[in-house]
Amino acid sequence: MTDAKILVIDDNKSVLSALEILLQFEYKSVETLFNPNQISSFSHMDQIDIVLLDMNFSAGVNTGNEGLYWLNEIKKKSPHTSVIMMTAYGAVDLAVKALKQGASDFVLKPWNNERLLTTVKSAFELRKSKQEIHQLKKKENELKQVINEDKNFIIGNSQALTSVLNLVRKVAKTDVNVLITGENGTGKELIARELHRLSVRKDELFIGVDMGSIAENLFESELFGHMKGAFTDAKDDRAGKFEAAHQGTLFLDEMGNLSLQMQAKLLSAIQNKSVVRVGSNKSIAVDIRLISATNCNLPQMVADGLFREDLLYRINTINIEVPPLREREGDILILADFFLKKFASKYDKQGLRINNLAQEKLIEYPWPGNVRELQHTMERAVILSEGNVLKPTDFLLHSKPSQSFDAGPATLDEMEQQMIFKALEQHDGNYSAAADQLGISRQTLYNKMKKKK
Numbered sequence: 083m084t085d086a087k088i089l090v091i092d093d094n095k096s097v098l099s100a101l102e103i104l105l106q107f108e109y110k111s112v113e114t115l116f117n118p119n120q121i122s123s124f125s126h127m128d129q130i131d132i133v134l135l136d137m138n139f140s141a142g143v144n145t146g147n148e149g150l151y152w153l154n155e156i157k158k159k160s161p162h163t164s165v166i167m168m169t170a171y172g173a174v175d176l177a178v179k180a181l182k183q184g185a186s187d188f189v190l191k192p193w194n195n196e197r198l199l200t201t202v203k204s205a206f207e208l209r210k211s212k213q214e215i216h217q218l219k220k221k222e223n224e225l226k227q228v229i230n231e232d233k234n235f236i237i238g239n240s241q242a243l244t245s246v247l248n249l250v251r252k253v254a255k256t257d258v259n260v261l262i263t264g265e266n267g268t269g270k271e272l273i274a275r276e277l278h279r280l281s282v283r284k285d286e287l288f289i290g291v292d293m294g295s296i297a298e299n300l301f302e303s304e305l306f307g308h309m310k311g312a313f314t315d316a317k318d319d320r321a322g323k324f325e326a327a328h329q330g331t332l333f334l335d336e337m338g339n340l341s342l343q344m345q346a347k348l349l350s351a352i353q354n355k356s357v358v359r360v361g362s363n364k365s366i367a368v369d370i371r372l373i374s375a376t377n378c379n380l381p382q383m384v385a386d387g388l389f390r391e392d393l394l395y396r397i398n399t400i401n402i403e404v405p406p407l408r409e410r411e412g413d414i415l416i417l418a419d420f421f422l423k424k425f426a427s428k429y430d431k432q433g434l435r436i437n438n439l440a441q442e443k444l445i446e447y448p449w450p451g452n453v454r455e456l457q458h459t460m461e462r463a464v465i466l467s468e469g470n471v472l473k474p475t476d477f478l479l480h481s482k483p484s485q486s487f488d489a490g491p492a493t494l495d496e497m498e499q500q501m502i503f504k505a506l507e508q509h510d511g512n513y514s515a516a517a518d519q520l521g522i523s524r525q526t527l528y529n530k531m532k533k534k535k
């Protein structure tokens with residue numbers, strides 16, 4: 083017995099009882115209505131899976147208009163209920179009209195029992211898959227909301243940041259490709275998320291890809307996807323980041339870290355607005371808004387033969403330069419206060435404040451690691467704080483080695499961070515040079531920085 087609810091509506095009582103008997107053998111619940119006027123007061127239409135609806139109710143009238151009218155009323159009450167129209171006058175144009183208005187099928191009277199049961203069965207299958215799609219869409223939307231959640235409060239009111247945000251507002255509504263440049267930790271990803279949040283694509287996904295951390299041999303599979311069996315670890319068909327971002331925004335971070343070979347593949351996908359999964363030969367169209375970011379000087383890299391000019395041209399329709407924190411002096415204390423409150427609440431240390439001397443220290447410091455460094459500095463100060471007032475000695479700042487190393491790092495992690503900041507500072511934020519000095523790969527350095535985000 084199928085767990086479905088059927089409603090039969092017909093002004094002919096013998097039709098009602100014949101259908102009731104027939105359907106009761108197959109379906110768990112069969113209800114009948116003799117008068118279509120009862121449809122308006124029928125309280126649980128949204129729980130009915132299938133309605134079998136007569137097209138002609140008033141005796142002697144066979145235009146089918148009453149049926150179409152009631153079809154409409156049912157759909158208004160419960161859009162996902164499947165309605166099968168029944169008529170003794172098998173006019174094709176009427177059937178077409180009913181189907182156009184949302185009926186799922188058509189049955190001619192007198193009906194053939196077997197055919198009618200098959201029609202009801204298919205209508206029920208259709209109703210089930212529609213319900214599933216509806217549920218999936220609902221889940222998808224909920225997921226999208228969670229994923230796109232407002233992680234991004236852009237804090238600060240310096241002139242430099244205000245100009246950036248004005249540009250962001252202007253550019254967000256368009257679909258042009260944007261390149262965001264600026265030192266590490268200045269807030270480039272936050273700006274990219276803001277562009278997405280203010281765009282027409284805001285209800286779709288924002289997919290971020292860290293180009294610096296993708297190994298060369300996995301590049302194509304990560305970005306364009308793969309087919310099952312395309313390589314040893316390809317256990318299933320998988321969509322890449324481009325496909326995942328379809329209709330949304332694709333954010334490619336650390337663009338300066340791509341080899342020339344990766345650049346060529348990327349350019350081709352951007353130009354063709356399509357991707358081919360590894361192991362397939364079918365091209366899949368993708369509609370994405372592309373935002374890229376880098377801390378490298380790409381025009382200089384073009385001049386040095388390290389970056390393709392045609393790719394730079396493609397990704398850089400509009401350039402948004404995020405200034406370093408030392409050029410946004412007005413933002414330092416506002417950000418410090420923001421992070422102070424955030425971590426005070428996280429570590430249950432409400433009521434903390436920064437004294438004047440410490441505030442001066444924060445303002446004077448050049449913040450080579452920018453906002454990210456300020457964030458870590460505040461977190462550490464909050465964790466280690468003993469009283470309610472944070473003093474200069476509570477802030478361990480790395481650009482003055484004598485100070486910071488004399489004070490001594492609190493943990494191994496801290497020491498690692500100090501060394502990383504110091505190396506980055508010595509090499510003007512150049513990851514490769516800093517990694518060389520530290521004796522680790524650029525990717526490892528990168529992961530260690532990101533781990534602290």
Ligand SMILES: Nc1ncnc2c1ncn2[C@@H]1O[C@H](COP(=O)(O)OP(=O)(O)OP(=O)(O)O)[C@@H](O)[C@H]1O
Pocket residue numbers: 235236237238264265266267268269270271272273335375376377417453454457535
């Ligand atoms: N104006 C801001 N307001 C609040 N938080 C900020 C701001 N700018 C940056 N942050 C925070 O600082 C951290 C670093 O920012 P983000 O990752 O956007 O920088 P980035 O320039 O993309 O860094 P990278 O170049 O290393 O990828 C994040 O935790 C971010 O939330």
